Amino acid sequence: MIISIASGKGGTGKTTVATNLALSLEKVQFIDCDVEEPNANIFFNAEIKEQEDVTVEIPKVDTEKCDYCGKCSEFCAYNALAVVPSKVLVFPELCHSCRGCGLVCPQNAISWKERPVGKIEHGVSNGVDFYHGLLNVGEIQAIPVIKALKKKIDKDKNVILDAPPGTSCPVIETVGCSDYCILVTEPTPFGLHDLKLAVDVVRHLGIPFGVIINRDGIGNKKVELYCQKEKIPVLMKILHSEEIARLYSDGIPFVNELTSWRDEFKKLFNQIAEEVKK
Amino acid sequence: MKIGITSTGENLDADVDQRFGRCKYFLIVDADSMEFEVLSNENAMASGGAGIQTAQTIAKTGVEAVVTGNVGPNAFQTLSAAGIKVFTGASGTIKESVEKYKKGELKETEAPNVGSHSGMRR
Known part of the structure; x- marks a missing residue:
């Protein structure tokens, strides 16, 4: 199964959700498709063993x-x-x-x-088969690098694609090949505004999707009301907590310290697997 | 001697358009007789590569020189390849600019004087 993590708005916690989900599962391949700013390896610390030019x-x-x-x-x-x-x-x-x-x-x-125009790199960390792409500085086309990454997809694994923010070509290239898309948002007017744009994209692509509300507790209830009205499942809420923020700022995936979250992510994965089977 | 001048309007009293690739019109002026023809620039709204496309269009008119406000790197490269001289820094009306050109008061430019996409910011 291929799960993409997207958001519309930048900085909502795509990479946080994607990495913590990956570290809660077995047989995982993680591909950071945000080739303009690939930073998921800060959480994984995978030693890069292979490189390929794109x-x-x-x-x-x-x-x-x-x-x-x-x-x-x-x-x-x-x-x-x-x-x-x-x-x-x-x-x-x-x-x-x-x-x-x-x-x-x-x-x-x-x-x-x-x-x-760029390169892709590969390494393994904590059993996670890790890839990311790097677009050369000054290049305007991210798609060839994302396409090169997608060729590495191993369908026997649980594949997690960390998408770039926004709603344009690189997002569509990433999300378009997935079986399910998780949209990560925050409960603020900005999160809601860009979530609506992202929902338009995944609906257009015809990919089943659900929402994770990160930093739950800040802002207002409008994201939840919107999801209710649009019949979009809210898959998970991650409470705005100092503990999670502190781990994030140290580059530590929070499931490594707050281990009960692993079960939450496993449950989330099983729920998505059921949904995809339908 | 024919020169191409980027123009905001369709006659000699119009102002020089400061943009090259995305200028509104070109006036192709015979510097001796002051006779001219007007070319509407179809590339003004191109999503990208406007300077390149405009430079090719101008090359087909057979002008010896282009007079404009600013020119970017791709347009400059294309005009140079076509053997067209480029004079930047023109302002005021088309008529005034032709006069300045004839008196040698405009300086031929050896390099682009603005970066890529500068005509998009206007």
Whole structure:
């Protein structure tokens, strides 16, 4: 089973929920898909044993064959190619690797070369098979790195995907392949606002989902009322407590110290497994 | 001699548009006769790569030089590849800018004078 953890709003506790859930289960693979700021390994401390570069393909123009007709540039929706008299310019950072320029080129002048955009790393910690992705600084496309991570999914394991915040492409790429999505929120107007956006996304994707309310006790009851009205299950509430906050600030997963939480997370997992079976 | 000037309007009394890739219009002006034609910039609302696209459009008009306020790195690279000279720092009306250009009062730029996406911030 693949469970994704998403939120809409940043800083609600996605990684906290994802890591504590992972450490409460057996046979777990954990994949941090927040490739712009992968920080789950602060909780796991997995020693990185393997690394792989992630590359994308960009066009390379054979100037012997090219007759500067400009069809590649006209085709490119991202303006990654410019054709001026006797020169073709490629702007690698704008290219989305669709290969369309190669298809429309009448001279067959376009071949491909690899361009590195990031890397993925692997390690094992406390029995958890851990992966994360790192997008190179200055790169704008997180998707190729997330796709490379998804190729590592081991379906025989309980897979947990820690999604980036927001509601755009990287979130959809992460959540889209999961059997169930946990949306983590906080009971504040900000949490509610962004939760609604995230709910729209997972509903659109047609993925079963439920909500975990983190820092329960602060703010107001509007998140719960919203969930009731929308018939969204509230899977768990994590009380706003100094103990949990202190462990978090030391980079310690709270199930390691407050061990009764492991049972809560196991129950949560079983509940989700039942729901997915339906 | 034809030059391309980024313009906020459709005549010689309009102001120079400070943006290159996302300028509203181009006035293609014959600097000797002051005859001109107007090009509406279809790339002004492009989601990305506006400078590149606009530079290609301008290259097709056969102008020798572009006069504008600011030019970013991708547009500059494309214009240079097309062998078009770039003059930045123009302001005031199109007419005034052509005069300044003719008198040699505008400086040819050797490098982009603003960063990527600066035309999006306006």
